[in-house]
Structures are given as structure tokens and as C-alpha cells.
Amino acid sequence: xxxxxxxxxxxxxxxxxxxxxxxxxxxxxxxxxxxxxxxxxxxxxxxxxxxxxxxxxxxxxxxxxxxxxxxxxxxxxxxxxxxxxxxxxxxxxxxxxxxxxxxxxxxxxxxxxxxxxxxxxxxxxxxxxxxxxxxxxxxxxxxxxxxxxxxxxxxxxxxxxxxxxxxxxxxxxxxxxxxxxxxxxxxxxxxxxxxxxxxxxxxxxxxxxxxxxxxxxxxxxxxxxxxxxxxxxxxxxxxxxxxxxxxxxxxxxxxxxxxxxxxxxxxxxxxxxxxxxxxxxxxxxxxxxxxxxxxxxxxxxxxxxxxxxxxxxxxxxxxxxxxxxxxxxxxxxxxxxxxxxxxxxxxxxxxxxxxxxxxxxxxxxxxxxxxxxxxxxxxxxxxxxxxxxxxxxxxxxxxxxxxxxxxxxxxxxxxxxxxxxxxxxxxxxxxxxxxxxxxxxxxxxxxxxxxxxxxxxxxxxxxxxxxxxxxxxxxxxxxxxxxxxxxxxxxxxxxxxxxxxxxxxxxxxxxxxxxxxxxxxxxxxxxxxxxxx
Numbered sequence: 353x354x355x356x357x358x359x360x361x362x363x364x365x366x367x368x369x370x371x372x373x374x375x376x377x378x379x380x381x382x383x384x385x386x387x388x389x390x391x392x393x394x395x396x397x398x399x400x401x402x403x404x405x406x407x408x409x410x411x412x413x414x415x416x417x418x419x420x421x422x423x424x425x426x427x428x429x430x431x432x433x434x435x436x437x438x439x440x441x442x443x444x445x446x447x448x449x450x451x452x453x454x455x456x457x458x459x460x461x462x463x464x465x466x467x468x469x470x471x472x473x474x475x476x477x478x479x480x481x482x483x484x485x486x487x488x489x490x491x492x493x494x495x496x497x498x499x500x501x502x503x504x505x506x507x508x509x510x511x512x513x514x515x516x517x518x519x520x521x522x523x524x525x526x527x528x529x530x531x532x533x534x535x536x537x538x539x540x541x542x543x544x545x546x547x548x549x550x551x552x553x554x555x556x557x558x559x560x561x562x563x564x565x566x567x568x569x570x571x572x573x574x575x576x577x578x579x580x581x582x583x584x585x586x587x588x589x590x591x592x593x594x595x596x597x598x599x600x601x602x603x604x605x606x607x608x609x610x611x612x613x614x615x616x617x618x619x620x621x622x623x624x625x626x627x628x629x630x631x632x633x634x635x636x637x638x639x640x641x642x643x644x645x646x647x648x649x650x651x652x653x654x655x656x657x658x659x660x661x662x663x664x665x666x667x668x669x670x671x672x673x674x675x676x677x678x679x680x681x682x683x684x685x686x687x688x689x690x691x692x693x694x695x696x697x698x699x700x701x702x703x704x705x706x707x708x709x710x711x712x713x714x715x716x717x718x719x720x721x722x723x724x725x726x727x728x729x730x731x732x733x734x735x736x737x738x739x740x741x742x743x744x745x746x747x748x749x750x751x752x753x754x755x756x757x758x759x760x761x762x763x764x765x766x767x768x769x770x771x772x773x774x775x776x777x778x779x780x781x782x783x784x785x786x787x788x789x790x791x792x793x794x795x796x797x798x799x800x801x802x803x804x805x806x807x808x809x810x811x812x813x814x815x816x817x818x819x820x821x822x823x824x825x826x827x828x829x830x831x832x833x834x835x836x837x838x839x840x841x842x843x844x845x846x847x848x849x850x851x852x853x854x855x856x857x858x859x860x861x862x863x864x865x866x867x868x869x870x871x872x873x874x875x876x877x878x879x880x881x882x883x884x885x
Contacts (some may be wrong), residue, residue, distance in 0.1 A: 405458040405461070406461075407461065410458075410461055410464055410468070411468065413452060417452060417470065418470065421445060423444065424444075446484065446485065449485070453491075456498065456501045457501075459502055461508070462496075462505075462509065466511055466512060466515040474492065475489075475520065475521050478524035478528045479527070479528075486528050487538060487542040490525070490528070490542050493516065494552065497516075510557065513560075517557065522550075522553075522563060522564045525546050525549060526568035526569060526570045526573065528542075547589045547592075550570070558600075565603070570597075571597070575613060578591055578617070578620045579619065583629075583633075583634050588634070588637040591620075595640045595643040595644050595647065599643070602650065602651060605647055605654065606651050609651065609653060609657055614657040617644050618658075618663050621666070621677065624638050624670075624675065635676060642677065642680035649687035652692065655695055656692075659692075659694055659698050663688065664698045664699050665702050667685045668681075671707050671708075678717055679716075682711060682734045682738065685708075685738055689738060697746060700751040705754060708739065708742075709758050709766060711735045713765070713766070733813075733814045736773065737817055759825055759833055760832060760833060764832065767825070767833060768840065770821060771841075771844070775844055777812075781811055781812045783810070784806060788803055815854060816855070816857070816858040819851050819858065819881075820855070820858070823855060823880075823881025823884065826885060827880065849885075852882050852885045855878055856882060859878040859882065
């Protein structure tokens, strides 16, 4: 079974994309309220623009910032209990931080910015007693690290991000998160901007994903955010950041499991067991939560936590309710049951077979989302994987008999369905093989690994799992099932050799990701099916 889908963040959302339009101006630049916008523009430009953003001007900006910072520190030390005496210096510091945003227009100068040793001063301001100043710094760092700004400037970006990380930006960003209020609109926006900044840092330096979880309590903060019942944009973004942190990191998956993460994510998805999200943003958040759950279910110890927390039962309930999360619940069960027999046993014990085989037979709820052909195909592939996991996890006893009996009932309709899927995926793989052969004739050579991966992408993996399920059925030595399989093969002018060929290719390409001993055991199981056929 493949890992959770890679996430694509090609276009980041802004906290608030709506911008109020200014009053319309007349041809002479004066609007209906007698405000001369041409004069205002001229004043603004004279105050804020830098003619040419070069090293000289960067030094001027940094010097002005350092001067205002020094003034503010001195005023606060001199008049600690008289805010009115240091208020002006704070306003001036705020203005200098705003001016530094112009640096985002010249990312190629970031190494010079780092060499001027201003990064420690900027990062330290995340600790400033005035939350407004800390919020300014969050916005500045977000702007400087925005993916649109850093495009084609990989090396300068890495220099800046390394300097930020070395100066404890991760610790201070997360520390600042804990003091931001949910009731202040500016601070709510700052929470969003903080999460965006962390995402920016991860995109430039992927190792940040594990660093931030090792050095801070971000995972705990994110869990607290997704536990809240009310939906908002920050809860949505928290779910997205959590998924990013988990998707490629076993260490983060295990760490979240250890702080009760499996339970919390299950509670968050349980809110949607009998209701649908009210908006597309909320629907995206639910998908993010299921992405988190599937990533969490990669380590063995989290599969155990999932079963103990009655996650199997919850997923079956979600499937039975036939709401938007139906397909996501199947995906989570697929991850939970892969190479984990206790989850398979629990699934059978709580009467999950009826629900699973209804999906296998194509009896799935129809909505705008799952009318898409790609969604239907993904669901098919997931349910085939789930049934293959059941056969792999339940090898004997009454549970095995109950599983096998599903393929006998209603005149072996499940075997008919299995062969229907076998033929469809077989045709896809055959078509892809022919395409690759044509490419070879056109002198576009591919190595064997690339060819095999292309076939997997076209449906070979699902075809292999179908062949494995047929192998389990054949090895049960149930005469009725064997006769039905042979009849259906003959009707398609196929024989047992065709299934054996697919199993042989599967056998020969089993990797040793789980160690050489597990590879040997897996190959032995497939060899048993090949010999039986």
C-alpha cells in the first residue's frame, strides 16, 4: 500500500484575500470626497520608496532599524512603568519593521542581510513585550520567506532560513503563538501568518519539519487547535500544517502518537461521522484531518493505539452514514489494517465485512465529489487493498471462514466482481505496456525500474492485489469458488497461467524496505499461490 498522498501547496491562501477598493477617482485625480489621491500617492512614495534596492540601501535600512530598536530598548529600560514615555519609540520601531519588508523585493541580497548580523535582532523581537511588535516581525519573516518571493533564489533563501533557524526562530515563533489571542482580529491573523511562516521555512529547508517538533511544543498546540469544535480558517490551517509535519517523518508520527495524537485526531474526524462540512474550506480541513490520521497509522505502535481507541468502529460508522468522509474512512482503514492483523480481526468482529463488501460491489453513496471518475477509481483501489489486507491478516479460524464465505454467497457475485476488476486493470496495464513498447520503437529508452513504475501507476499494483486475493481463494480449496474462477477465466479466453504471471512479477519485485526476513516471508507467501495455481 502506498504512503499518504504527497501534498501540493503551489498556491498558498492569504488570511484575508478580500481588499476594499478605494473610492473611484475622476480624471483629475480627485474623488467624490474631494480627496486628491495624486497628492497622497506622491507623499507616500516620497516617504516609503527606495530608489534602487542595492547593498548600500540595505545597509541604510538596517542601520535605521537598529537605531530605532536601540532607542526603544533604552526608553523601556529608563521608563519601565511609564508606557507613554516609550510609546513613540515603539511606533517608530513599528515603522522601521514595515520598511524592512521592501527587502522581499531583492532576495538575492539575503546573504548580505545575514552578513550585516541583523537577523538576531529581528528574531529577538518575537519576544517583545508589545505583542504588536512581535506580530510585525511575524509578518516580516513571512514576507521574506514567501514562496513567490523566493522563486529562482534557492541559495539566498537557504542562507536566510539557516540564519533564522540558528537564531531560534522556530522556538520563538511557537512561543509567541501561545500568547496570541483568539479574540483579537490582528492576533488571529498573526496566528495564521505564523503557520504560513513555518510552512515557508519547511519548503526552503525540509529538515525544519522535524526540527520544529523536536525543539518546540508545536504538535501539542496544533492538537489543541483541531480539538476546537468551531470551524475557522486557523483550525483549517492547523490541520494542514499538521499533515505537512507528519507526511514524510516517522519521528513526527511517533511523537504525535506518544502525546495522545491518535485519540485527538479521531475525535476531530468524529465530528463529521453523521454530518457533512458546510463549506469547501471545511471539507478541505476534513481531508487534512484524514491525511493526518493516515500518516499517523504508518508506525505499528499507532495502529495499536487506533484499535484501542475504537478507530475501526468509528470508520465503519462513518462508512455506514454515507457522508462526505465515506471514502476517507476506507482509506484510513486501509492504512490501519495493512500488515496489522489485530485491526483486521477487530474489523471482522465488529461486523465490518458487510459494509466493506457493499463498497466492493460498487454500492457507494453518490455526491458531487464522488461522481468524479478518479474518485471512484481511488475508492476501488482502496477497497481492493483493504480486502487483500484482511486476507493477509486473518489466516485461520472462524474469522477466515466468514471472510471466505463472502465470496460464495449470492452465487459467487464477489468473484464475478473480482474478475470484472481483474479484466479492467489488466487491460489498463496492457495498454501502458504497449505505449512503452511504442516509445522503445521511437528510440525513447527507459530502464526496467522506470518501466515497472509506469505499469504500477497504470494500475499494476491493484491488479497484483486482485491476483493475491484470487490466490487466497484458490488456496482455500473450495470447489465452488475454484470452479467459478476457472469458468470466468475461460469466458475471457484466459487461464490460470495469466494469474501466475502477474503473481510472479509481483514476487520478483517485492522490496526489502521492511528488512530481508520480511521480504523472504512475503515472497514465500506469493510462491505458495503460484504453486497452487
